[in-house]
Amino acid sequence: MYLGDEAWPDLETYFEEESLALVPTGSTEQHGPHLPEATDHLIAEAFAREAAERTGYLCTPTINVGVSGHHRQFHGTMWVDPPAFREYVESLTRNLTEHGIDRVIYVNAHGGNVPHLREVGARLRQDETAFAIEWMWNESIPDLVDELFEQNGPHGGPKETAMIQHLRSELVHDDRLEEARDGGIPSVDAAGTVKHGSRTFYDAADNTENGVLGDQTDATAEKGEEMFEAASDQLVELCEWVAAREFEELLPEPHV
Template sequence: MYIADETWPELGDYFDDESLALVPLGSTEQHGPHLPLATDHLIAEALASEAAERTGYLRTPTINVGVSPHHRQFNGTMWVDAPEFRDYVESFTRNLTYHGIDRVVYVNAHGGNVDHLREVGRRLRDDEELYAIEWMWDESIPELVDDLFEQNGPHGGPKETAMIQHLRPELVREDRLADARDGGVPDVEAADTIKHGARTFYDAADNTGNGVLGDQTDATAAKGAELFEAASEQLCRLCEWLDDQPFEDLLPKDHV
């Protein structure tokens, strides 16, 4: 169920019976010469929509600009600063509690959002107002990602390429896949920006000339469909698990 498609009386029926919501989040940032800037938020929205359809749980609108200053050198990348992002997501989430939501899954598809969503979840939990957890699609199926791709990224690589080939094939510049591979680097280690255990890079441009890593030519729509199905299943299982938990068990433990 997508909240914005419903009327307020219809939503009253949902809030009478359910207390869980899915919040998709991504970014609007460069994903190399072959993928659209919308890549992350397209993936997040598609997975949240699929899970909402399968389970009946509520999906909110997508937060499609995230914490992406590390991609700022590339044309068109948009971002919000981390403190403002955290405050916005916290406010966005708190208003759901007004209607009776007490647990949220952040369906996230952008690595730059992870730490900040965890911090927001801690704030809400410490206030004993709501339990919110961050879920990252590729981290839910790491074995499958490793099995499908020899060089899987982490950014703009074949796993994201395959997902967009499956979800929005018209947005993939198929004639640029080899350029993406050849103009980027296989992985962060190959960029030689880790020195004596220290990560010396701050921006994507410090690692890769065209903004991406991995072998994009290894991606196919069929692999994307396999990834999407497996991740959707994991997300549905997470929602069902979370819905089954007594709310008091989700709150902070007492001081020892």
């Protein structure tokens, strides 16, 4: 069920019977010369809607702009500062609890959001408002990703390229895949920006001239479909696990 499609009287039964919501979170940022800036939020929304379709759980509108300041040197990248992002996500989640939601899965597709979603979730759990957790699609199927790609990226690499080829092929510039590979770098290690155990870089542009890593020519829509199905299965199982728990089970352990 997608919240935005429903009239308010038709949501009453859901909030009476269910307590779980899926909140897709992504970004609007550069993904190299071959992928759209919408890449992350398109992926997040696709997974959240797929899981909602399979399970009947509620999917909210997508948070399209995230913590992406580290891509600011590239045209069109949008971002909010981390405190603003955390405050917004927490406020939105507390809004859901007003309707009876007490468990939330942030269906996330942008690495820059991860620590901030975790921080928000920890605060909400600590004050016993809600159990809110972050889910990252590729982290749910690491073995498959490693099996499909010799070097998966991470950013704008073949795994994201394959996913968008599957979900929105018309947005992929297939004629620029070699350009993306040759103008980027294979990995962060190859950039040489880790010095004596220190990550000396802060921005994507410190590592890669065109903003991406990995071999984009290794991507296919078929690989994207395989990852989408496998990760969707994992998200559905996570939904069912979270929904089956008594709320008290999800709260912090008492002081020893």
